[in-house]
Amino acid sequence: MDFLPFVQKARTCRRFAEDKPLRKTDLDWLVECARFTPSARNAQVVRVIEVLDQSAEALFPLTHWAMALKNWKGPTEGERPTAFLALLLPEKSPTISYIDLGIIAQTIQLAATSRGWGCCIIKSFDQEKTTALLKPESPYEVELLLGLGQAVEVRKAVDAERGKDLTYWRDEKGIHFVPKRTKEELVLQALS
């Protein structure tokens, strides 16, 4: 598949087939993809914790999903993520390390999409309880969680109207729409 339709397809996923759980080998493959990402000074400061089975079940209630969908309380039983990857940085990391973190998160999201899996990057989670559950070794702190599983949610990117609200929404069939700024709005200047 050409990269453009592929990246258009790679929308955040928040509903999964819980009866088809991801396995350790699946998470290992995602981490293997993440291993080859660019890194500032090639310092490779990010670390990962793989979370499956009962640990994923315990982590799920500590995460917050789609705050903009006021009438939706997050994935229900049967549609919850079946695995998580926690991305960690050493405490008090410089800003540039967060760029590494973002590149890894997006690479994993694209890798997951390539296999029909869905991914939700999650920054909104209970830090204290997540630390207590995952027990990362010092000096690492959990910075992002990636909720993962077989994707069942239909998601579509649509062109955003200039100056209009960028909030995502769902239609009556449950299709999730994500407005994206047009190329014309994105490109501030084209110098030659």
Ligand SMILES: Cc1cc2nc3c(=O)[nH]c(=O)nc-3n(C[C@H](O)[C@H](O)[C@H](O)COP(=O)(O)O)c2cc1C
């Ligand atoms: C850094 C970051 C943090 C995010 N945190 C959350 C989160 O806590 N919960 C959630 O449901 N989605 C979270 N998202 C997903 C965004 O809501 C999503 O990327 C956005 O709505 C655009 O949708 P798209 O990924 O399909 O383009 C996060 C995304 C990023 C990049």
